[in-house]
Amino acid sequence: MKKKLIIAIDGPSGAGKSTLSKALARQLDYLNIDTGAMYRSVALLAQQWGINPHDDAALKKLCTGLSINFVYNDGLGKVLANGVDVSEQIRTPDISLLTAQVAASPSVRDAMLRMQREMGTGGGVVLEGRDIGTVVFPYADIKFFLSATAEARGQRRYAELLSQGVAIDLQQTIADVAARDAADTARTLAPLMQADDAVLVDSTQLSIDEVLKKMLAVVKDKETELAAKRE
Ligand code: DC
Numbered sequence: 580m581k582k583k584l585i586i587a588i589d590g591p592s593g594a595g596k597s598t599l600s601k602a603l604a605r606q607l608d609y610l611n612i613d614t615g616a617m618y619r620s621v622a623l624l625a626q627q628w629g630i631n632p633h634d635d636a637a638l639k640k641l642c643t644g645l646s647i648n649f650v651y652n653d654g655l656g657k658v659l660a661n662g663v664d665v666s667e668q669i670r671t672p673d674i675s676l677l678t679a680q681v682a683a684s685p686s687v688r689d690a691m692l693r694m695q696r697e698m699g700t701g702g703g704v705v706l707e708g709r710d711i712g713t714v715v716f717p718y719a720d721i722k723f724f725l726s727a728t729a730e731a732r733g734q735r736r737y738a739e740l741l742s743q744g745v746a747i748d749l750q751q752t753i754a755d756v757a758a759r760d761a762a763d764t765a766r767t768l769a770p771l772m773q774a775d776d777a778v779l780v781d782s783t784q785l786s787i788d789e790v791l792k793k794m795l796a797v798v799k800d801k802e803t804e805l806a807a808k809r810e
Pocket of ligand 1: 614710
């Protein structure tokens with residue numbers, strides 16, 4: 580029987596992590612864990628509870644006994660926080676902003692780290708985030724660092740927002756992407772960073788299918804390598 584792997588996908592926002600980790604998990608019949616959605620859920624609850632995002636003690640309380648689950652219905656993935664479907668509410672621009680603040684809290688990071696390790700330790704998972712290959716699973720079987728230029732990522736985000744009927748400015752969107760990168764990279768705790776042993780995939784000039792093909796080839800090589808070791 581094939582070993583069920585732990586696959587980490589890290590990288591900046593807009594590089595295609597969500598689409599690719601979902602596609603990879605589907606192909607491999609693995610569980611997809613969107614760790615950004617977990618931080619977003621904490622931010623949403625903090626907003627609902629009226630917690631100051633810099634109040635680490637209050638955030639710690641919020642995280643005590645918190646449950647976050649990923650469920651799949653008719654092929655659609657949903658995020659449940661304390662049993663409530665928050666999939667849509669966590670995607671608003673103000674929750675994105677609040678999440679960046681909440682994600683800097685040591686208590687929140689500690690709670691998310693424990694949950695993510697609990698969910699992923701058995702293998703058969705694709706986890707996407709910023710610190711999976713460096714902090715959460717430094718011994719992941721495969722680590723990908725998915726990137727693209729800030730310009731390309733900004734353009735994708737711009738096209739996505741336009742298709743949703745949101746009127747925005749392209750240059751402003753590129754500047755927002757660059758500002759988010761700077762915040763994620765400059766953070767003291769678990770900053771966005773490529774692990775030394777991560778496979779770098781630059782998606783600037785590639786389609787989703789081309790990136791997925793590259794990733795699947797890496798997974799296949801790893802499975803062959805592990806099978807040969809077991810023989
Ligand atoms: O991937 P995303 O845009 O949904 O992430 C939302 C925020 O959470 C973003 O500011 C980065 C942060 N995050 C993090 O600090 N660590 C992770 N493992 C995942 C996301």
